[in-house]
Amino acid sequence: MPSAELWEVVRFSVLKAGLSTLMLTVPSIALGWFLARTRWRGKVLLETAVLLPLVLPPVATGLLLLNLFSRRTPLGAALHASGLDVVFSWRGVVLAMMVMSVPLFVRTARVAFEGVNPRLESIAASLGASRARTFMSVSLPLASRGIVAGAILAFARALGEFGATIMIAGNIPGRTTTLSVGIFNLVELGNDRAALHLLIASLVIAFAAVIVSELLIARAQVHR
Amino acid sequence: MRTRVLSFVLVALLSSATAHADITVGAAASLAEVMQGVGEVFERKMNTKVSFHLAGSNSIMRQIENGAPIDVFVSADELHVRQLAQKHLLGKTEPRTIASNELVIVVPVDAPATVRKPSDLATRHVEKIALADPATVPAGIYAKAYLTRAGLWRSVAGKVVPTLNVRAALAAVAGANVDAAIVYRTDARASKDVRIACTIPRAEAPLIRYVAALTKQGQQSAEARQFLVFLTSAAAHEIFAQYGFLPAP
Numbered sequence: 361m362p363s364a365e366l367w368e369v370v371r372f373s374v375l376k377a378g379l380s381t382l383m384l385t386v387p388s389i390a391l392g393w394f395l396a397r398t399r400w401r402g403k404v405l406l407e408t409a410v411l412l413p414l415v416l417p418p419v420a421t422g423l424l425l426l427n428l429f430s431r432r433t434p435l436g437a438a439l440h441a442s443g444l445d446v447v448f449s450w451r452g453v454v455l456a457m458m459v460m461s462v463p464l465f466v467r468t469a470r471v472a473f474e475g476v477n478p479r480l481e482s483i484a485a486s487l488g489a490s491r492a493r494t495f496m497s498v499s500l501p502l503a504s505r506g507i508v509a510g511a512i513l514a515f516a517r518a519l520g521e522f523g524a525t526i527m528i529a530g531n532i533p534g535r536t537t538t539l540s541v542g543i544f545n546l547v548e549l550g551n552d553r554a555a556l557h558l559l560i561a562s563l564v565i566a567f568a569a570v571i572v573s574e575l576l577i578a579r580a581q582v583h584r
Numbered sequence: 585m586r587t588r589v590l591s592f593v594l595v596a597l598l599s600s601a602t603a604h605a606d607i608t609v610g611a612a613a614s615l616a617e618v619m620q621g622v623g624e625v626f627e628r629k630m631n632t633k634v635s636f637h638l639a640g641s642n643s644i645m646r647q648i649e650n651g652a653p654i655d656v657f658v659s660a661d662e663l664h665v666r667q668l669a670q671k672h673l674l675g676k677t678e679p680r681t682i683a684s685n686e687l688v689i690v691v692p693v694d695a696p697a698t699v700r701k702p703s704d705l706a707t708r709h710v711e712k713i714a715l716a717d718p719a720t721v722p723a724g725i726y727a728k729a730y731l732t733r734a735g736l737w738r739s740v741a742g743k744v745v746p747t748l749n750v751r752a753a754l755a756a757v758a759g760a761n762v763d764a765a766i767v768y769r770t771d772a773r774a775s776k777d778v779r780i781a782c783t784i785p786r787a788e789a790p791l792i793r794y795v796a797a798l799t800k801q802g803q804q805s806a807e808a809r810q811f812l813v814f815l816t817s818a819a820a821h822e823i824f825a826q827y828g829f830l831p832a833p
Contacts, residue, residue: 431760447761448712448745530745530756531717548642548748549720 365534366542366554370561373539376450377518380457381511384465388514389507392469393499397478413524414463421459422527429455429528452529453536457518465514472506473499505576512573516566606633607808608653610644612660612794613749614685614723614768618827619658625823626814632807640749642720648673648799655802656811658682658794660722660750665795675803682815683794684830685768687727687784692760692777699764699781702731706739714745714753714765722792723750727766730789754778768792770828791833 395407413421429436429446439446446452476499484494500507522540529536531545539562546555611619616638623634637644637652641659645668648654657674659665665679691699698709705713716724724746731737745762747753751774753765758777765778772780796815802808814820821831 426759426761447759448756526748530747532745545717548640548646548717550646 363557366557366561368534369537369539369542369558370565372450372537373519373542374565376453376538377457377515380454380461380518381465381515383454384458384462384514385511388462388465388469388510389500391466392507392510393473393495393503395466395470396473410466411463413459418460418521418523419527422456422524425452425455425459425524425528447528448530448532448536450529450536453525453538456524456528457521460521460524461514461517464517465510468510468513469503469507472503472510475506476502505579509573509576512569512576516569516573519562519565519569605805605807606635607655607802607805607811608635608637609656609658609811610637610639610648610652610654611658612641612644612722613638613751614660614771615658615794616751617774618770618824618829621823621827622815622820625819626811629814630807630810632810634811640716640721642717642722643749653801654799655805655808656796656815657799657802658796658815660685660792660794661725662793662795663725664722665797668797668799673800675798675800677798677803677809677812679795679797680812680816681793681832682796682820683824684833685770685792685794686786686830687723687730687766687789687792688769688772689764689766689781689784690754690757690772690778691764691781692757693779695760695763697781701782702734702784703736705731705743705764706736710740710763711743712745712762712764713740713743714747714756714762716750716753716767717746717748718744719746721747721749723753723766723768726790726792730766730784734788773828793833794829 391410395403426447427433429439429452431437431440431447436447444451446455480498480502481494484498485491489497520540521538522544525538526541526544531537531541537545539558543555543558543562546552546558609619609623619636619638623636626632627634637654641661641664644654644657645659645664648657648668649671657665657668665674668674669679689699689702689705698704698707704710715727716722718724718728728737731740745756747756750767750771754767754771754775756762757765758775764781766784769780769783772778796812798808798812825831
């Protein structure tokens with residue numbers, strides 16, 4: 361694989377992992393807050409459902425998605441009819457990344473909200489702030505570092521996604537080949553040198569992501 | 585009690601090690617069913633356990649290069665056997681061509697009849713074509729060679745969904761996630777969810793050869809050598825024919 365193509369694989373992966381993280385941000389914050397601040401019967405079921413992709417073998421998750429989005433299902437058929445095929449397309453890549461990284465994002469956001477002193481929220485409420493205003497000007501800023509750390513973890517997980525991606529998006533050069541799938545494919549091809557280049561690229565990105573996330577978590581703890 | 589269990593386990597382990605040496609066969613994914621058939625007959629005859637490792641021939645070749653404990657390699661082409669030979673990773677026994685096959689175009693069983701001949705793959709009705717990775721996997725290499733020869737490669741290259749092995753291409757059609765795939769005729773039998781849209785004329789396609797070889801490790805094993813001989817026997821040919829394979833060219 362020439363270096364331009366290798367670079368394209370890196371670019372594609374970073375962009376799609378970024379898109380996946382961006383699309384997860386609002387739902388993950390909402391869900392994280394909801395799980396941190398509400399108590400109700402059956403909550404544990406929702407918690408488990410969110411965590412499931414973290415414990416299920418990624419290939420199994422991929423198979424689940426494949427069965428859900430296959431053209432043989434009404435959903436898959438409707439998407440195909442409107443030209444929005446998920447299977448074997450970049451949408452499949454993003455979907456796999458989102459599903460696999462949502463547990464990390466929600467869990468980190470939830471812990472961040474749990475770390476916010478509830479008395480600060482009740483003080484804001486007692487001063488006449490609406491629930492939405494309390495959330496926007498008290499809870500969210502106080503939890504923000506944890507949330508950013510969650511986003512970075514989600515991004516790194518998305519970048520490393522392999523099992524579910526290969527099942528639902530496959531390995532179409534220039535269209536669905538990600539860093540992880542690319543490394544695997546290059547090794548299969550016997551092109552160990554190019555695989556090494558991709559390995560270095562993923563090392564650098566993952567290293568940077570984890571360091572930033574660790575720094576943010578450390579600073580969040582100091583500030584508390 | 586515990587010591588008794590332990591000594592039982594120990595005895596069991598030791599006795600399994602001293603019984604007939606088991607052999608491991610790394611075989612092309614397209615041979616999945618026929619190899620089970622061949623293996624059963626061989627096991628009964630020789631009282632040797634044969635385990636199969638099925639994958640794309642290229643994957644098996646890599647694994648042998650990396651020291652995987654495989655005794656017999658059955659590749660879907662000559663190329664991968666030759667590459668191992670060049671790296672001095674095969675035993676001294678000459679590799680044998682044991683069977684042949686032909687390529688077909690399969691479509692989802694419920695798909696409209698938009699593919700009737702190979703050139704229909706180039707029409708706009710066909711958006712995605714699954715092929716075993718044409719850069720590495722024999723079935724894909726054969727398919728690409730045919731499409732190139734037929735002048736179709738340039739118009740279909742953009743539609744290709746490369747898969748890990750030929751069975752993954754079959755599965756993509758079975759799940760209706762692609763519009764068509766080029767697989768071996770024998771693969772089409774393995775799924776109820778696909779039908780053969782057309783056969784690729786053998787005269788226009790490269791000659792498909794399944795080649796069996798002993799690895800360095802297999803050369804040392806009498807059972808592995810016997811298995812290689814058995815693969816070229818009349819009994820094995822008959823099993824291959826039952827599963828729809830063509831005789832070795």
